[in-house]
Amino acid sequence: MTTDAAIDSTGTGLDTGAHQHGYISDKDRYLARMKRIEGQARGIAKMIDDEKYCIDILTQVSALTRALQGVATGLLDDHLKHCVLDAAKLGDDAAIAKIQEATDAINRLVRS
Amino acid sequence: MTTDAAIDSTGTGLDTGAHQHGYISDKDRYLARMKRIEGQARGIAKMIDDEKYCIDILTQVSALTRALQGVATGLLDDHLKHCVLDAAKLGDDAAIAKIQEATDAINRLVRS
Amino acid sequence: MTTDAAIDSTGTGLDTGAHQHGYISDKDRYLARMKRIEGQARGIAKMIDDEKYCIDILTQVSALTRALQGVATGLLDDHLKHCVLDAAKLGDDAAIAKIQEATDAINRLVRS
Amino acid sequence: MTTDAAIDSTGTGLDTGAHQHGYISDKDRYLARMKRIEGQARGIAKMIDDEKYCIDILTQVSALTRALQGVATGLLDDHLKHCVLDAAKLGDDAAIAKIQEATDAINRLVRS
Numbered sequence: 001m002t003t004d005a006a007i008d009s010t011g012t013g014l015d016t017g018a019h020q021h022g023y024i025s026d027k028d029r030y031l032a033r034m035k036r037i038e039g040q041a042r043g044i045a046k047m048i049d050d051e052k053y054c055i056d057i058l059t060q061v062s063a064l065t066r067a068l069q070g071v072a073t074g075l076l077d078d079h080l081k082h083c084v085l086d087a088a089k090l091g092d093d094a095a096i097a098k099i100q101e102a103t104d105a106i107n108r109l110v111r112s
Numbered sequence: 113m114t115t116d117a118a119i120d121s122t123g124t125g126l127d128t129g130a131h132q133h134g135y136i137s138d139k140d141r142y143l144a145r146m147k148r149i150e151g152q153a154r155g156i157a158k159m160i161d162d163e164k165y166c167i168d169i170l171t172q173v174s175a176l177t178r179a180l181q182g183v184a185t186g187l188l189d190d191h192l193k194h195c196v197l198d199a200a201k202l203g204d205d206a207a208i209a210k211i212q213e214a215t216d217a218i219n220r221l222v223r224s
Numbered sequence: 225m226t227t228d229a230a231i232d233s234t235g236t237g238l239d240t241g242a243h244q245h246g247y248i249s250d251k252d253r254y255l256a257r258m259k260r261i262e263g264q265a266r267g268i269a270k271m272i273d274d275e276k277y278c279i280d281i282l283t284q285v286s287a288l289t290r291a292l293q294g295v296a297t298g299l300l301d302d303h304l305k306h307c308v309l310d311a312a313k314l315g316d317d318a319a320i321a322k323i324q325e326a327t328d329a330i331n332r333l334v335r336s
Numbered sequence: 337m338t339t340d341a342a343i344d345s346t347g348t349g350l351d352t353g354a355h356q357h358g359y360i361s362d363k364d365r366y367l368a369r370m371k372r373i374e375g376q377a378r379g380i381a382k383m384i385d386d387e388k389y390c391i392d393i394l395t396q397v398s399a400l401t402r403a404l405q406g407v408a409t410g411l412l413d414d415h416l417k418h419c420v421l422d423a424a425k426l427g428d429d430a431a432i433a434k435i436q437e438a439t440d441a442i443n444r445l446v447r448s
Binding site: 021022023024027030031034035037038041042044045048049051052053054055057058059061062063064065066068069071072075076078079083101102104105108109112 | 133135136139142143147149150153154156157160161163164165166169170171174175176177180181184187188190191213217220
């Protein structure tokens with residue numbers, strides 16, 4: 001939705017006209033987490049292929065779900081602290097539009 | 113936890129002494145689902161690497177979480193319909209032990 | 225375990241004949257838990273009426289949600305240990321029908 | 337919506353008297369929803385007392401959980417649109433403190 005590239009980020013994401021998404025200062029950490037999650041998914045596939053006990057597989061599925069939720073709430077926090085606060089500097093309407101997107105995402109997350 | 117191999121499965125998993133886990137008759141389908149989930153995780157990592165909009169990433173995280181929950185409730189259903197019913201043939205105590213494992217897994221799932 | 229009582233269960237019609245629901249041996253405990261949950265709901269209404277801080281209200285809503293999930297997983301456990309095992313004594317088909325109901329309930333619970 | 341500014345914020349994210357919570361303009365609607373939720377809890381207690389079928393009770397517990405989550409995400413949305421935006425006018429630090437509280441609440445909600 002935002003098409004402008006982050007041209008001149010200070011790392012805070014707070015003072016660029018060209019807005020930078022909040023999570024980008026932590027990009028490497030998020031990539032490492034997703035790499036780990038991908039590995040967890042592959043591990044679960046291997047457990048199924050090895051015909052491991054269903055309950056043990058379920059335990060790993062719950063762990064993977066929790067890891068994903070950690071990524072989701074982290075992204076949300078960064079969104080609120082960066083995208084929303086940046087938008088707030090442009091006026092309430094801009095900020096409220098961003099918050100509405102966040103609320104919709106929270107709804108999907110809580111329901112999922 | 114079950115160490116006995118499925119020696120003589122009829123495909124239903126219901127009448128073998130050597131118990132077969134319930135999901136195994138659907139093993140290929142579960143493997144395909146996990147392969148898809150792994151691909152979704154990789155897709156999310158790529159979105160982060162490409163610095164896509166946080167809310168769009170969150171939408172994909174919710175979709176992945178739902179896919180995982182589908183796998184989890186599928187495995188649970190198979191566990192109840194096969195492992196628990198097989199155990200019930202050995203007596204209530206055996207079945208109740210299996211159900212307790214399922215309940216604990218459900219608790220972890222609902223909380224995760 | 226109990227195979228008698230509940231003589232004229234009408235309700236949904238899914239629940240047949242001379243079977244007593246699993247939770248009934250714990251009925252007083254469940255009633256006490258629901259009474260407490262009702263009190264928690266009333267407490268949250270009072271916090272809103274007293275215009276308490278939104279985040280503090282949210283903390284109580286989360287606590288109430290967890291209490292409800294505890295009731296739900298307890299009822300499920302009782303359902304599996306009693307209704308399903310009783311049905312298993314009548315044959316696999318009867319048990320699988322009861323398990324399917326449980327699985328559907330778990331799906332609603334995990335998604336809710 | 338907020339009629340008075342936060343005059344005396346300490347920047348700690350504590351809730352000072354001079355600020356009106358976001359949900360208050362909708363107070364009557366929230367009170368009505370909580371009244372309905374209380375009624376749902378009472379209805380579930382009655383189902384247990386009447387020894388209704390466990391699965392039917394679980395369906396009502398899921399409905400109640402969803403109703404509660406609706407209240408929770410509504411309160412969060414109001415918190416972000418009012419408390420956080422009001423705080424943003426006082427500076428990033430004040431807003432970030434409020435957002436941190438919201439993130440913690442979202443974490444509790446997603447996990448609950």
